[in-house]
Amino acid sequence: MKRLLAPRTLFLSLGLLWLLAIWLSLALGPVSLPFVDTLRAGLRLLGAPIAGQGLEQAELIVGQIRLPRTLLGLLVGAVLALSGVAMQGLFRNPLADPGLVGVASGAALGAALAIVLGSGFGGLPEALAPYLLSLCAFLGGLGVTALVYRLGRHNGRTSVATMLLAGIALTALAGAGVGLFTYLADDATLRTLTFWNLGSLNGASYQRLWPLLLVVCVVALWLPRRAQALNALLLGESEARHLGVEVETLKRELVFCTALGVGAAVAAAGLIGFIGLVVPHLLRMLVGPDHRLLLPASLLAGGTLLLFADLVARLLLAPAELPIGIVTAFIGAPFFLFLLIKGRG
Amino acid sequence: MLQAQGVHVRRGSKQVLQAIDLSLHAGQVLGVLGPNGAGKSSLLGALCGELTPNQGQVLMQGLALAQWQGAARARALAVLPQVSSLDFSFSVEEVVGMGRLPHASGVQRDAEIIEQALYAADAQHLLGRSYLALSGGERQRVHLARVLAQLWPGAEGSVLLLDEPTSALDPLHQHTTLQAVREIAQRGTAVLVILHDLNLAARYCDCIVLLHEGRCHATGSPQQVLTPQALKTVFGIEVLVQAHPERGHPLIIAR
Numbered sequence: 042m043k044r045l046l047a048p049r050t051l052f053l054s055l056g057l058l059w060l061l062a063i064w065l066s067l068a069l070g071p072v073s074l075p076f077v078d079t080l081r082a083g084l085r086l087l088g089a090p091i092a093g094q095g096l097e098q099a100e101l102i103v104g105q106i107r108l109p110r111t112l113l114g115l116l117v118g119a120v121l122a123l124s125g126v127a128m129q130g131l132f133r134n135p136l137a138d139p140g141l142v143g144v145a146s147g148a149a150l151g152a153a154l155a156i157v158l159g160s161g162f163g164g165l166p167e168a169l170a171p172y173l174l175s176l177c178a179f180l181g182g183l184g185v186t187a188l189v190y191r192l193g194r195h196n197g198r199t200s201v202a203t204m205l206l207a208g209i210a211l212t213a214l215a216g217a218g219v220g221l222f223t224y225l226a227d228d229a230t231l232r233t234l235t236f237w238n239l240g241s242l243n244g245a246s247y248q249r250l251w252p253l254l255l256v257v258c259v260v261a262l263w264l265p266r267r268a269q270a271l272n273a274l275l276l277g278e279s280e281a282r283h284l285g286v287e288v289e290t291l292k293r294e295l296v297f298c299t300a301l302g303v304g305a306a307v308a309a310a311g312l313i314g315f316i317g318l319v320v321p322h323l324l325r326m327l328v329g330p331d332h333r334l335l336l337p338a339s340l341l342a343g344g345t346l347l348l349f350a351d352l353v354a355r356l357l358l359a360p361a362e363l364p365i366g367i368v369t370a371f372i373g374a375p376f377f378l379f380l381l382i383k384g385r386g
Numbered sequence: 387m388l389q390a391q392g393v394h395v396r397r398g399s400k401q402v403l404q405a406i407d408l409s410l411h412a413g414q415v416l417g418v419l420g421p422n423g424a425g426k427s428s429l430l431g432a433l434c435g436e437l438t439p440n441q442g443q444v445l446m447q448g449l450a451l452a453q454w455q456g457a458a459r460a461r462a463l464a465v466l467p468q469v470s471s472l473d474f475s476f477s478v479e480e481v482v483g484m485g486r487l488p489h490a491s492g493v494q495r496d497a498e499i500i501e502q503a504l505y506a507a508d509a510q511h512l513l514g515r516s517y518l519a520l521s522g523g524e525r526q527r528v529h530l531a532r533v534l535a536q537l538w539p540g541a542e543g544s545v546l547l548l549d550e551p552t553s554a555l556d557p558l559h560q561h562t563t564l565q566a567v568r569e570i571a572q573r574g575t576a577v578l579v580i581l582h583d584l585n586l587a588a589r590y591c592d593c594i595v596l597l598h599e600g601r602c603h604a605t606g607s608p609q610q611v612l613t614p615q616a617l618k619t620v621f622g623i624e625v626l627v628q629a630h631p632e633r634g635h636p637l638i639i640a641r
Contacts, residue, residue, distance in 0.1 A: 133471065133473065133474075134473070135473070135474065269487055270487075272476075272480075272484060272487075273484050273487055275472060275473075275474050275476075276470060276471075276472050276481075277467070277470055277471050277472070279436055279465075279467065280465075280467060280470065282435075282436075283434065283460060283463070283464065283465040284460050284484060284485070284487045284488060284536065285456045285457035285458075285459060285460030285461070285487060285488035286456070286487070287456055325474070325475075329475060329476065329477070329480075330474035330475060330476055331476070
């Protein structure tokens with residue numbers, strides 16, 4: 042069957058775009074650096090023996106501000122896209138989204154709890170605040186997803202349809218909880234809460250990258266091992282079982298990877314929608330639905346797309362900065378509608 | 387190969403199967419006939435482990451079905467469901483290739499098998515097409531090729547269960563499909579096939595089970611089972627049964 046792109050062409054172009062996104066993300070911003078300087082500063086930071094005169098400013102900006110932010114974007118984008126693939130496989134629906142199992146809304150609830158209760162206690166300790174916020178968001182996402190999974194289980198089998206409905210109900214419930222905290226919040230807290238809900242790669246630092254890096258490694262190494270089982274799952278659950286796939290184990294792994302991945306991403310960068318929906322979908326149109334290609338391709342494309350979205354967020358109203366969730370929604374929602382209309386025709 | 391011993395299955399409050407005893411033998415094609423709601427699909431579900439019997443047990447090669455795990459089970463037992471809900475644009479050969487998942491026979495051997503299985507299901511001309519662009523009957527043949535590939539070339543010890551494999555097919559392909567089923571049986575596979583067409587069953591099955599309200603009404607060769615009286619009781623139709631002028635198997639004609 043003729044695909045739009047051969048796998049080699051795809052990975053070559055994705056790899057090049059990925060590098061281009063990193064380069065642009067390091068070079069552009071309120072202070073634009075010459076591209077060559079950015080490249081040299083980047084290589085120096087990697088330990089390449091390049092003369093450093095005249096590069097001090099570039100090295101400082103790249104090393105201290107833009108590199109952690111770029112890495113955060115790559116990791117968050119990658120894990121959101123991988124989770125999207127996992128959910129679309131689990132629900133056997135190309136329009137499924139990681140939010141379906143309640144992880145994002147749970148994380149939002151956890152974050153709201155931390156922000157509002159924290160300010161109620163006279164503010165969180167300055168040094169711990171970001172960590173506590175991330176931890177609460179992560180645990181909130183994990184908790185709600187665990188509940189959705191538990192509600193979907195009956196007689197030793199997990200019903201995906203029940204999980205979907207439980208996800209909708211718990212998302213609404215968590216939304217009500219966030220609403221309640223919003224109502225209780227004072228003006229300053231409200232602002233924090235609102236901006237957190239819109240997502241941002243701002244405030245990236247190397248210390249905060251480590252937990253996310255760990256999670257992304259787990260998800261990115263685990264899911265591809267299950268690529269063929271995921272392919273079989275698309276035939277249907279009983280068909281996959283007859284092909285020797287341990288379907289219940291697979292479903293548990295998919296839910297766990299998504300909860301872990303999206304939970305960590307949301308904890309690090311707030312709510313960023315549509316990456317998990319759009320990236321796998323776009324790639325499926327290019328190379329087909331085989332998960333052996335789709336997973337690694339999503340890993341690259343997710344990071345690339347998020348970096349480009351972040352560039353728009355940074356540059357559009359510079360020196361002010363737009364929350365990135367707004368940008369991804371402005372790109373993602375019309376794309377989703379385009380898919381719906383195209384699918385109908 | 388596959389044995390059901392005193393199997394009872396309950397779905398909700400309804401007893402859908404009662405005291406079913408049957409055996410699939412290597413190299414034999416067993417046809418299951420019965421009106422809607424007689425328990426045919428439940429029987430297939432119980433035989434492949436999708437439904438757990440309330441009483442009785444299912445044995446494969448003398449071992450309880452539940453004892454068979456993952457890939458080992460999939461190498462011995464393949465199941466073709468009535469409908470498939472695949473909604474992703476895999477190519478035909480990718481779909482058939484999924485049948486090779488429980489095997490580790492290598493890309494090259496798999497490609498040969500995929501081609502042979504497609505040929506056996508008379509779907510070789512679909513090679514390279516997108517699954518989603520196929521008609522219902524073509525999809526059914528692709529899935530047939532998939533389960534054939536799963537057991538290819540077919541051997542003693544393997545079991546193939548088919549739920550109405552001819553339901554969406556034109557007359558020619560009803561015959562090519564059952565011919566392919568006969569061929570894999572000749573290489574040793576034990577086959578159970580649910581059918582609605584009495585004449586197809588009479589022509590291609592070695593043995594027929596007539597299900598009626600969850601019970602075995604009759605079991606035996608087509609000549610023994612397909613009698614006017616049995617068909618009147620089970621299906622409520624009046625028929626004439628004659629010998630096929632060329633092949634000798636029963637030919638059922640509605641009156």
